Amino acid sequence: MNEHVHTTSELTKNQALVMGALSQSDSPLSAYTILDHLRDDGFRAPLQVYRALDKLVEFGLVHRLESLNAFVACRHPGCDAHQAIAFMICETCGQVNEISDTSLAERLKQLASKAGFALKKSTVELRGICSNCQAA
């Protein structure tokens, strides 16, 4: 197995617990919400959650939503297109849709390069109402 690809089986106990909490949820969770979910599993302090989250984000298994101060499990496991992610966040139901778009990523690269800016990470978060909630 590729040493750079992290799967659930390679996670530590705490990382696996946090990953499980995020995977079961259909919307983003804050670190403190995760902590509450894991009290019965022995979690006592925020740092236990944050340390696991740091690693999970590093592994590409979890994304941080800056505009929500919350975290979601990646919906594209094993996908390497993670340079080009955008999130559509429904302000009604809270659900998040993760999309990967090459042309968007290209445009961001162009803009950065035109400004001589060495791009490391892109944050694209769209707020609005999802199709389900519009219909309702």
Next chain:
Amino acid sequence: MNEHVHTTSELTKNQALVMGALSQSDSPLSAYTILDHLRDDGFRAPLQVYRALDKLVEFGLVHRLESLNAFVACRHPGCDAHQAIAFMICETCGQVNEISDTSLAERLKQLASKAGFALKKSTVELRGICSNCQAA
């Protein structure tokens, strides 16, 4: 004068003070940093800053940077292209470059529309190293 366009002259005292603090700074400021800058002007509590910031953001004079939990004065005063903003944030010097790009905005609208998503607000924040800091 157009009633929907807010200029500095229409601001309340607190709003003007906060706007002044942000305008003088060449990098984003947190609400609490602004508070510290304005203690001599009578500011005592965070809420005074946050209330002014809420209005300034509403007027389009100030932008909130989600990935920094900080605020910057808009560099395009009077410009109405504020549907399409992206920020390039230098992780070395902290300076922020605000850019407005139509083709980026179009692509975001396309993506949303394709998903039946009613787009309200876009957050695009690019992290990296600015050209000045690369040269140094």
Next chain:
DNA sequence: GCAATCGTGTTATGAGATAACGTGACAAAC
């Protein structure tokens, strides 16, 4: 006058994140 609205001031509290310390497990180096 009187109600409605808005900006303001103050205190307390909630929510998000990290610093600083120490422990135990494990593997490489000697």
Next chain:
DNA sequence: GTTTGTCACGTTATCTCATAACACGATTGC
């Protein structure tokens, strides 16, 4: 086999960011 380094883990305290709740005064429209 002991030393050294690294890493995950646990705990406490602290820091930063943001809002709730309440009260006061000025302005406007009736």
